[in-house]
Amino acid sequence: MKNNEINAREIPADESSGDSPEISGTTEVEKKNETENVDILAEIGKVDVSAEAGDVDIPAGDHIVTATAADGAVRITACESTSICEDARRIHGTSAVMTAALGRTLTAASLLSSQLKNATDSLTVQINGKGPGGKIICITDPDGNVRGYCVDPAVELPLREKDGKLDVGGAVGKGFLQIIKDLSLKEPYQGTSALVSGEIGEDISYYFAVSEQVPTTTSLGVRICPDPEGVQPFVVEKAGGFLLQLMPGAPDDLIGDLEARLGAMPSVTTLLAAGASVNDIVGDILTGYSPEIKAVKPIRYKCSCSRERMQAALCAIGRSDLQEILDDGKGAEICCRFCNRKYFFDNGDIRAMIDAG
Numbered sequence: 001m002k003n004n005e006i007n008a009r010e011i012p013a014d015e016s017s018g019d020s021p022e023i024s025g026t027t028e029v030e031k032k033n034e035t036e037n038v039d040i041l042a043e044i045g046k047v048d049v050s051a052e053a054g055d056v057d058i059p060a061g062d063h064i065v066t067a068t069a070a071d072g073a074v075r076i077t078a079c080e081s082t083s084i085c086e087d088a089r090r091i092h093g094t095s096a097v098m099t100a101a102l103g104r105t106l107t108a109a110s111l112l113s114s115q116l117k118n119a120t121d122s123l124t125v126q127i128n129g130k131g132p133g134g135k136i137i138c139i140t141d142p143d144g145n146v147r148g149y150c151v152d153p154a155v156e157l158p159l160r161e162k163d164g165k166l167d168v169g170g171a172v173g174k175g176f177l178q179i180i181k182d183l184s185l186k187e188p189y190q191g192t193s194a195l196v197s198g199e200i201g202e203d204i205s206y207y208f209a210v211s212e213q214v215p216t217t218t219s220l221g222v223r224i225c226p227d228p229e230g231v232q233p234f235v236v237e238k239a240g241g242f243l244l245q246l247m248p249g250a251p252d253d254l255i256g257d258l259e260a261r262l263g264a265m266p267s268v269t270t271l272l273a274a275g276a277s278v279n280d281i282v283g284d285i286l287t288g289y290s291p292e293i294k295a296v297k298p299i300r301y302k303c304s305c306s307r308e309r310m311q312a313a314l315c316a317i318g319r320s321d322l323q324e325i326l327d328d329g330k331g332a333e334i335c336c337r338f339c340n341r342k343y344f345f346d347n348g349d350i351r352a353m354i355d356a357g
Contacts, residue, residue, distance in 0.1 A: 058279055059298045064144065065278045066114050066296075069289035073250040074258070076285065077114045078242035078268075078278050079299060081107040084146060085222050086236035087301035091340055094153040096224060096234060097166045098133055102150045103222035104168070104200040107241045109138040109146050110299045112179070116142040124180040129198055131173025132157070139338075144299035147338040172198030177207050201241070208245070215246040215255075217262055223269035238272040242281065254289075261285060303339035310334045310343040311353070319357050326350045 058065075064079040085103035088094065094102055109125045116123055119142060127136040134151025157167045175195050182188040191211035195203050201220040208216035220241035224234040244262070246255065262285070265271075271281055283291060314332060315322070325332050331346045345353075 058277070058296055062110075062299045063278065064110060064114055064295075064297055064299055065282055066294045067282050067286065067291045068294060069286040069291040070250070070254055071290075073247050073254060074244065074286065074289065075247065076242055076244045076282055076291075077111045078240070078282050079107065079110055080238075080240040080272060080278050081110055081299065082236055082239045082272070084110065084299060084301045085239040088148060089236055091301075092149060092153040094150070095156045097157055097168060097171045098150055098153050098155055099224060099234075099236065100166055100168050100222045101127075101133055101171050101200065102136055102138075102148055102153070103236065103239050104220040104241070105136045105138045106146055106148045106301070107220050107222070107239060108200060108204050108218070108243075109140040109148065110144065111241060111243045113140040113142060113144055113146065113299070114295065114297075115181070116140070116183075118142065118184055120184045122182045124178075124182075126178040126180070127172060127175070127195070127198075127200065127203070128178060129172035129175040129195055131169075131171050131175075131198065133171035133173075136172070141304075144297050145302040145304070146299060147301060147303045149337045168200065169198035172200070174198070177203050179207060179211075204243070215250075217244045217258075218242075219262075219268050221267045221269035223273060238269045240268045240272055240278065242268060242285075244285065258285070303336060303341070305336040305339060305341060307343050310336070311345065311349075314345060315353050315357060319354060322350055322354050322357070326354065 062079065062081050062083045064077060066075070066077045068075050081103070084106050085099065088102050088106055089099045092098075092102065105125055105127055109123065112123050112125065122139060122141050125136075125138045125140075129135070132152060132155045136148065136150045138146060138148030140146040155171055157170050159165060160167045160170075172195065175198075176192055177195055178190060178192045180188050180190050191207065193203070193207040193210045196206045197203060201218040204220075205216045205218045208214045218241070222239040223237045225237040227233065227235045244258070265285070266274075268281060276284075279293075282293075314334060326347060329347060331344060332350065333342055333344045335342045
């Protein structure tokens with residue numbers, strides 16, 4: 001099997017489905033029983049990656065692990081993003097299907113943050129779908145901070161007829177995916193590809209195949225469960241994913257072996273819910289290929305908005321529009337789309353902007 005034959009596939013969501021990663025929860029709330037969890041755990045964590053790479057401090061909570069294997073022929077970035085996705089659900093009040101769509105995109109952006117090196121770099125993932133959920137925008141930085149929003153967080157759709165799972169692809173719809181890397185150069189790098197399914201993971205794999213010519217397999221998952229406190233209809237139980245890429249010259253037998261492993265794996269969220277760590281998952285995928293951890297860092301949902309930034313945005317509308325706001329006498333309120341924090345500027349603030357302009 002040649003390199004380009006692994007470049008646009010996504011591993012199954014769970015052991016019964018060959019589709020892109022799905023969300024389990026209000027529509028699929030049945031828990032994995034203890035016996036099944038033991039069986040899953042018996043198959044993971046066979047390789048102690050940290051032992052092969054030396055002592056590595058693995059942070060609690062959401063984090064990214066980046067590793068290489070097979071003499072550099074394989075690169076994998078894996079993460080847990082449970083708190084990130086739960087924070088996004090809480091902030092935006094997303095429906096079940098949009099919790100999955102936004103959560104997968106936030107997870108993808110978090111994985112891609114490992115590509116950023118300089119303190120001022122940033123990376124934006126835009127899902128420009130024509131479905132009812134509208135556009136999804138997520139932004140990340142080198143420190144593992146990520147934020148995002150979707151245009152219509154309340155969209156609900158019927159379950160997919162073929163498997164009874166949430167219809168993320170239907171919510172996203174057809175359109176295109178855009179990745180923007182601002183690397184503090186003269187112009188940001190922009191790459192675009194078509195949305196092949198709207199399920200996010202498969203679309204990320206396809207993007208790397210056509211825009212960067214890097215064979216890539218992507219797994220993204222968000223798993224929900226009933227709120228233990230009974231306050232919300234559901235909460236995010238587990239979320240995470242990985243991005244596995246083949247470097248030029250990767251041998252065919254390595255490609256075939258990895259494809260077989262990935263095809264037989266449970267979803268990342270199933271493994272996380274069963275007690276596996278990100279380190280376990282990386283080790284299981286790369287067992288036998290001398291995996292070596294290159295970096296570990298915490299990730300979190302964090303907005304970068306501030307009153308100063310909002311004031312600058314308000315000033316940008318121009319003097320005449322500011323004068324109209326002043327004449328109206330009610331001031332101006334701006335709401336950050338990423339965290340829903342509101343900033344109010346009274347008439348004195350508006351007058352000062354006009355005088356300074």
